[in-house]
Amino acid sequence: MTSESNDRGLIGSSVLRVEDPVLLTGHGCFVDDVKLPGMLHLALLRSPYAHAKITSINTATALNLPGVEAVLTGDDIGELGIPPRPMVRGMLMPKFPVLARGAVHAAGTAVAAVVAQSRALAEDAARAIEVEYDPLPAVVNAEEALKPGAPLAHEELDSNVCYTVTKKGGDVEKAFAEADHICRMHIVSPRLVAMSLEPRGIVANPQAMGQELTVWASCQGPHRVRADLAEALGFPEHRIRMIAPDVGGGFGSKGPLYREDVLVCFLALQLGRPVKWIATRSDDFVTTIQGRDQAMTSELALKRDGTMLGLRTRVVANLGAYLHSSTAGPPQRMMAMAPGCYQIQNVQVDVVAVFTNTVPTGPYRGAGRPESVQNIERLVDMAAVELGLDRLEIRRKNFIRPDQFPYLTGLNVEYDSGDYEKSLDEALRLSDYKGLVRYRGEARKRGELIGIGISTFVEPSGGAGFESGTVRVERSGVITVLTGSSAHGQGHETAFAQVAAEKLGVTMDQVAVRHGDTLAVQQGVGTFGSRSAVMGGGAMTVAVERVVEKAKLIAGHIMEAAPGDIVQTEGGFAVAGVPEKNLSWRQIAGAAYSGRVPAGMESGLQETAFYDPKREAWGFGAHVAVVRIDRETGELKIEKLVLVDDCGVLINPMIVEGQVHGGVTQGLGEVLGEHMIFGEDGEVLTGSLMNYPVLRASDMPPLLLGETVTPNPFHPLGVKGVGEAGTNGAPAALANAVLDALAPLGIRDIDMPYTAPKLWAAIQRAQSKPGTE
Amino acid sequence: MAAQAESLAVSINVTVNGVKHDAVVEPRTLLVYFLREDLGLTGTHVGCDTSQCGACTINLNGRAVKSCTVLAVQANGAEVTTIEGLAPAKTLNPLQESFREKHGLQCGYCTPGVVMVAQYLLETNPNPTEEEIRHALDGNLCRCTGYVNIVEAIRLAAEKMRSQHVSS
Numbered sequence A: 001m002t003s004e005s006n007d008r009g010l011i012g013s014s015v016l017r018v019e020d021p022v023l024l025t026g027h028g029c030f031v032d033d034v035k036l037p038g039m040l041h042l043a044l045l046r047s048p049y050a051h052a053k054i055t056s057i058n059t060a061t062a063l064n065l066p067g068v069e070a071v072l073t074g075d076d077i078g079e080l081g082i083p084p085r086p087m088v089r090g091m092l093m094p095k096f097p098v099l100a101r102g103a104v105h106a107a108g109t110a111v112a113a114v115v116a117q118s119r120a121l122a123e124d125a126a127r128a129i130e131v132e133y134d135p136l137p138a139v140v141n142a143e144e145a146l147k148p149g150a151p152l153a154h155e156e157l158d159s160n161v162c163y164t165v166t167k168k169g170g171d172v173e174k175a176f177a178e179a180d181h182i183c184r185m186h187i188v189s190p191r192l193v194a195m196s197l198e199p200r201g202i203v204a205n206p207q208a209m210g211q212e213l214t215v216w217a218s219c220q221g222p223h224r225v226r227a228d229l230a231e232a233l234g235f236p237e238h239r240i241r242m243i244a245p246d247v248g249g250g251f252g253s254k255g256p257l258y259r260e261d262v263l264v265c266f267l268a269l270q271l272g273r274p275v276k277w278i279a280t281r282s283d284d285f286v287t288t289i290q291g292r293d294q295a296m297t298s299e300l301a302l303k304r305d306g307t308m309l310g311l312r313t314r315v316v317a318n319l320g321a322y323l324h325s326s327t328a329g330p331p332q333r334m335m336a337m338a339p340g341c342y343q344i345q346n347v348q349v350d351v352v353a354v355f356t357n358t359v360p361t362g363p364y365r366g367a368g369r370p371e372s373v374q375n376i377e378r379l380v381d382m383a384a385v386e387l388g389l390d391r392l393e394i395r396r397k398n399f400i401r402p403d404q405f406p407y408l409t410g411l412n413v414e415y416d417s418g419d420y421e422k423s424l425d426e427a428l429r430l431s432d433y434k435g436l437v438r439y440r441g442e443a444r445k446r447g448e449l450i451g452i453g454i455s456t457f458v459e460p461s462g463g464a465g466f467e468s469g470t471v472r473v474e475r476s477g478v479i480t481v482l483t484g485s486s487a488h489g490q491g492h493e494t495a496f497a498q499v500a501a502e503k504l505g506v507t508m509d510q511v512a513v514r515h516g517d518t519l520a521v522q523q524g525v526g527t528f529g530s531r532s533a534v535m536g537g538g539a540m541t542v543a544v545e546r547v548v549e550k551a552k553l554i555a556g557h558i559m560e561a562a563p564g565d566i567v568q569t570e571g572g573f574a575v576a577g578v579p580e581k582n583l584s585w586r587q588i589a590g591a592a593y594s595g596r597v598p599a600g601m602e603s604g605l606q607e608t609a610f611y612d613p614k615r616e617a618w619g620f621g622a623h624v625a626v627v628r629i630d631r632e633t634g635e636l637k638i639e640k641l642v643l644v645d646d647c648g649v650l651i652n653p654m655i656v657e658g659q660v661h662g663g664v665t666q667g668l669g670e671v672l673g674e675h676m677i678f679g680e681d682g683e684v685l686t687g688s689l690m691n692y693p694v695l696r697a698s699d700m701p702p703l704l705l706g707e708t709v710t711p712n713p714f715h716p717l718g719v720k721g722v723g724e725a726g727t728n729g730a731p732a733a734l735a736n737a738v739l740d741a742l743a744p745l746g747i748r749d750i751d752m753p754y755t756a757p758k759l760w761a762a763i764q765r766a767q768s769k770p771g772t773e
Numbered sequence B: 001m002a003a004q005a006e007s008l009a010v011s012i013n014v015t016v017n018g019v020k021h022d023a024v025v026e027p028r029t030l031l032v033y034f035l036r037e038d039l040g041l042t043g044t045h046v047g048c049d050t051s052q053c054g055a056c057t058i059n060l061n062g063r064a065v066k067s068c069t070v071l072a073v074q075a076n077g078a079e080v081t082t083i084e085g086l087a088p089a090k091t092l093n094p095l096q097e098s099f100r101e102k103h104g105l106q107c108g109y110c111t112p113g114v115v116m117v118a119q120y121l122l123e124t125n126p127n128p129t130e131e132e133i134r135h136a137l138d139g140n141l142c143r144c145t146g147y148v149n150i151v152e153a154i155r156l157a158a159e160k161m162r163s164q165h166v167s168s
Helices: A020-024 A119-127 A172-178 A222-233 A259-271 A281-287 A329-336 A369-387 A391-398 A420-431 A433-445 A492-504 A532-559 A585-592 A653-672 A725-745 A756-768 B002-008 B031-038 B094-101 B111-124 B130-139 B148-167
Strands: A040-046 A052-058 A068-073 A110-116 A130-135 A161-169 A181-188 A201-207 A212-217 A240-243 A275-278 A294-302 A308-320 A346-355 A449-461 A467-473 A479-483 A511-514 A566-569 A572-575 A578-584 A606-611 A617-629 A636-646 A704-707 B010-016 B019-025 B057-060 B063-066 B079-081
Touching: A020 B094, A020 B111, A040 A119, A040 A259, A040 A281, A052 A110, A068 A119, A068 A259, A110 A119, A110 A259, A161 A329, A172 A294, A172 A308, A172 A346, A181 A369, A201 A259, A212 A222, A212 A259, A222 A240, A222 A259, A259 A275, A294 A329, A294 A369, A308 A329, A308 A369, A329 A346, A329 A369, A369 A391, A369 A449, A369 A725, A391 A420, A391 A449, A420 A433, A420 A449, A420 A617, A420 A636, A420 A704, A433 A449, A433 A617, A449 A725, A467 A532, A467 A585, A479 A492, A479 A532, A492 A511, A492 A532, A532 A566, A532 A572, A532 A578, A532 A585, A532 A606, A572 A585, A578 A585, A617 A725, A636 A653, A636 A725, A653 A704, A653 A725, A653 B148, A725 A756, B019 B031, B031 B057, B057 B111, B063 B111, B094 B111, B094 B148, B111 B130, B111 B148, B130 B148
Parallel strands: A040 A275, A212 A240, A308 A346, A479 A511, A636 A704, B010 B079
Antiparallel strands: A040 A110, A052 A130, A068 A110, A161 A346, A181 A294, A201 A212, A201 A275, A294 A308, A449 A617, A467 A479, A467 A606, A566 A572, A572 A578, A617 A636, B010 B019, B057 B063, B057 B079
């Protein structure tokens, strides 16, 4: 499938990023840096109540404040809302207006909007709006929301259940009937905040008497957001130019269309002026989709020797109050990879997705993967303990073997390739596992709480439809790559240029990678779900191959040689065996744009591919963690963290390492303290960085990275995704390490985050029980 | 509005990246917004509203400070350096270079603040330990890098700057 190319070693080399100089000198252009003549600013008044009827809104004072151009409430703008995207057939879809109409269903819901000449004036005016609420009972916890008599999150709906889905394969009943042993477990994953450093924001500029709209938005996929925006506004999609400028992180949370996006565009069109809205961090905490918050109840059926026979899991997922386009997704991702890296053909997963009076959830780095890994990996450790087996051996016994790939799981999902023992062995080697076991044994003799944890996991990547790539050789022979994979920190401009340059036989400075502008780039999907290298890289590679094929035909035509005799050279093409007969890319392009092409061939030198392999790429890895828990204070210290990831062929190892570092750190946040908490009335208790503890530099343990390389046999570059690997594997390894440390106290079950007060309380409870230790 | 704003306006004189600016600001204007909106120096970023994230860090009279926690009027008569002023146009200083060489940035949003803090650290402590580097960074949040390569970049920059100092 690969074209012949000069192997100049660009693919696989840690090329420094072309993005960096601009960002390092403050010359990036993020959405808040966009400033237009006559631009107005939007501010929103948000509800402090999670669930309440709005009984009155008085905007008179605000309207009369200086600099105020417009004040609107939900009733002023009518049906404007986020368009429904029924991801699951028959799912319940509450109305999702851009401004509350009659009632609010989550704290932070905007009830009134002000447009003014400056941000400060808009915020002043928003504070001058008076709203009276009639509070209603709220429901916060998804499992509570399913109980009889629980308050309804939406009074107009007759249930809190958005959807239920069951996936089943094999003969689960038989497996459980034949089991020697059944492990049972209940895990609740904490709700997390994506917290990209740049809060969301948008600028809309109406042009051509309101017939055109240019929009700058901090988003992960401008084409998808544009389509949803067009539908929400009833404005033609092809007259919206959507630009994702430099984007300061997203981690899944900047995927969907948001209420403020619609509102800003609507107001810009209404007022005929550019309008800007930039979220404060406080706005972001109550409006941007949050992650995790899945409760999982599982049973693992085993033979006495540790052979896994069957798995049953029930997932109760908290969707929050409203449905963004991606909100329904993570529980299904959790479900699809439930058996992890084990041969379990008898599987049943039930998902119950539930509305509550909380901020909507959706994909956040991992997006169901960390929950799923946590679920199966904690179950496997529990099985080892309960059956008295070694936890490495139980894993090895049940791993899908390398000769079984492509492997169809019990849930009818195909894994492309893998070698799970190889990555486990490498992680054990790097961590000096035997030494660790000795270390733990000695520490335990001294009464210290030391634990070792392992997770072996899969990291599905790619998918979510197609991705696009265009490769254009310009008249001067330089190359433009247009990719639908709109980057926000992942370094596509570097990594994609490495691939294109290598395959075209040119230097990297001859390639410019463009993304994030719907006017320039053909239809695309975007960057999320560890998909860019696989999907965007795949699309670009196919387009490159097509350009090379066409260029060879042109070269053969001009040099009067058979196309089969044309070979690629440094910077162009030559006749095989006759190196003096050669043409540069510039000469080929000159021919292509002046009609000197073979009869029947179109002029020009540009190819586009819409790549859709109809399969995901299944990376994998093994993580090993060592923790120490202070018996007196409950404080958790991570002494060692070894991360072996396999993402197939590496395009740029430096960037891959960076992805692992970042992913792990977000995973460690979940382990060590991150937890978005709502009070029992749905009030926001952790709505700022003062009480939501994102990890700081001195919180970080040392990380030891390793790799194995198992190329993806179904991909033109052999790559798999890696963006979420760290988030997926490390928390499960740490959970297992914490439970291992606490095992001497008889503690067998404790959920993340492992804060000192939580661990301290668990230790106190355990020690007060007679007969422990 | 105009009348009200004018009546409250305060004249300030600030030197930013070596250039003197006479300006009139509202008393409530934060230094970060003065730099971004009035002077167009948009390299200084805003990432939170509680002075936690450090994306807005600049150098004020020789010290690294969060410019979201200083009023523009408090900078009257001051010397300010922002990320745009660290190196001559179109060049990187040794610290910025080190961030590139060690992949100390991904999305780049926290980067200006992190670099400004690191620059201050190295000016006051040319040979910091890893612990001192991490401690210096504790007022700055990065959500992309896990700080691993930020620490590496600062270490490399310290080496470079020390050897430059010796050779010059």
